[in-house]
Amino acid sequence: MRQLIKNILNESKLALELLDTIKNEDIFAAVDLVGGSENLKKIFKEYPDVIKLLDSLKGKLNLNYHSRKEYIEFPFKFEIVGIAKNIPVTNSWPILNLIYDDSKLNESEKKLLEQFIYYSIADLNIGDLDINSEVRNMYKDGSYVSIDFVNGKNWESLDHNIRFNDNDIKNIHREYYIKSYMNESKILQENEEDPTQKILNFLLRRYEVEEKDIGWEDNPIKLKMIKFEIDGERYSISTFENKRQQIAKILDMLTIYNVIDNIDSNEGKLDPYTQKVIRAVKTFINQVM
Numbered sequence: 001m002r003q004l005i006k007n008i009l010n011e012s013k014l015a016l017e018l019l020d021t022i023k024n025e026d027i028f029a030a031v032d033l034v035g036g037s038e039n040l041k042k043i044f045k046e047y048p049d050v051i052k053l054l055d056s057l058k059g060k061l062n063l064n065y066h067s068r069k070e071y072i073e074f075p076f077k078f079e080i081v082g083i084a085k086n087i088p089v090t091n092s093w094p095i096l097n098l099i100y101d102d103s104k105l106n107e108s109e110k111k112l113l114e115q116f117i118y119y120s121i122a123d124l125n126i127g128d129l130d131i132n133s134e135v136r137n138m139y140k141d142g143s144y145v146s147i148d149f150v151n152g153k154n155w156e157s158l159d160h161n162i163r164f165n166d167n168d169i170k171n172i173h174r175e176y177y178i179k180s181y182m183n184e185s186k187i188l189q190e191n192e193e194d195p196t197q198k199i200l201n202f203l204l205r206r207y208e209v210e211e212k213d214i215g216w217e218d219n220p221i222k223l224k225m226i227k228f229e230i231d232g233e234r235y236s237i238s239t240f241e242n243k244r245q246q247i248a249k250i251l252d253m254l255t256i257y258n259v260i261d262n263i264d265s266n267e268g269k270l271d272p273y274t275q276k277v278i279r280a281v282k283t284f285i286n287q288v289m
Contacts, residue, residue: 015043019050026138027053028082056132057081061096061145063120064127065173070166072173072286073127073279074116076100080135084146092140094131097149105175111159112172114150118160121147174287195260195273199280202259203250206230207288226288230257239289243282246289250281 018040021030027050034040037054044050057080062073082095098117102110120126129145147155177200210225228235235253237246254260254277263274 015047018043019047022050026083027057031081053134056135059132059135060128060130061126062128063117064125065116065120065169066125067166070169070286071282072169073283074120074173074176078147080131081149083139084148090140093144093146094135094139095149096145096147097152098147098155099151100176102176109172109175111162112164112168113176114158115160115162115164116169116172117150118155118158121150121155170286177283177287195277196280196283199254199259199277200284202254202257203228203281203284204287209288224289226285228253237285237289243285246285247278247281250284251277254281 018030018033021033031037031040034043037057041051041054044054058078059080060075060077062075065072065074077099078096079099080094081097083092084095085092098121100113100117102113105113126145126147131145149155150158206228208227208229210227212223212225213221222239224239226237230253235249237249241249251260251263255262260277261273263277
């Protein structure tokens with residue numbers, strides 16, 4: 001019993017000392033002192049506010065690829081591992097550790113994805129940053145981030161010796177999105193709160209690709225069509241249509257079959273649900289066209 005009381009007192013003393021560290025420095029200093037956030041959670045298991053803060057130090061973002069012809073978004077998760085400050089200490093922003101699972105990719109796919117990540121971080125091609133609002137208040141500049149680590153490695157150590165082209169990125173995006181981000185092989189889990197997975201699940205299970213040369217020997221004209229046949233009805237989009245027309249056709253099809261709610265994609269400012277729907281449709285088109 002005495003030993004138990006002694007242990008409790010020691011834990012309480014340690015918790016109080018760490019609370020002082022958090023107050024005088026920041027939560028990341030306390031994490032470093034105890035060797036990781038999971039250890040800190042164990043110490044603060046009776047402090048729900050600290051546990052809530054630790055659980056909030058994560059989010060999502062997109063790394064973007066864009067050329068004259070392509071715009072492709074790669075979704076990633078991240079954890080916030082520190083605070084960066086400028087020299088005059090007038091500004092601060094979060095340091096991120098980008099997290100992704102490449103265990104289902106082959107070696108060449110892993111290498112290509114790593115190269116893409118390196119160049120995206122170097123060029124600051126970052127979009128759709130999702131950070132908990134309470135965590136943003138920890139920094140003087142909540143709109144900027146520094147991705148210093150990727151799966152725990154310094155981002156500058158990533159392989160970046162080979163350049164890539166649009167087709168390389170389209171192929172790795174398809175493989176990464178289906179094999180890794182969607183989590184279970186090529187079967188996508190449906191999520192009622194976020195329509196993205198439901199939409200991609202519906203489209204990826206039903207599409208077929210048809211390519212034709214409708215020109216002649218000295219003037220080939222390539223036509224690529226993405227076709228759907230659902231309950232005896234046929235739908236299609238083609239490379240002869242612009243991106244807006246392709247999206248509109250797919251939105252109509254998704255609405256008819258109750259995959260999505262009715263939306264007005266012509267409004268100047270789209271609501272969050274509509275943004276997610278259109279982003280999911282763009283993702284699909286970028287993968288297959």
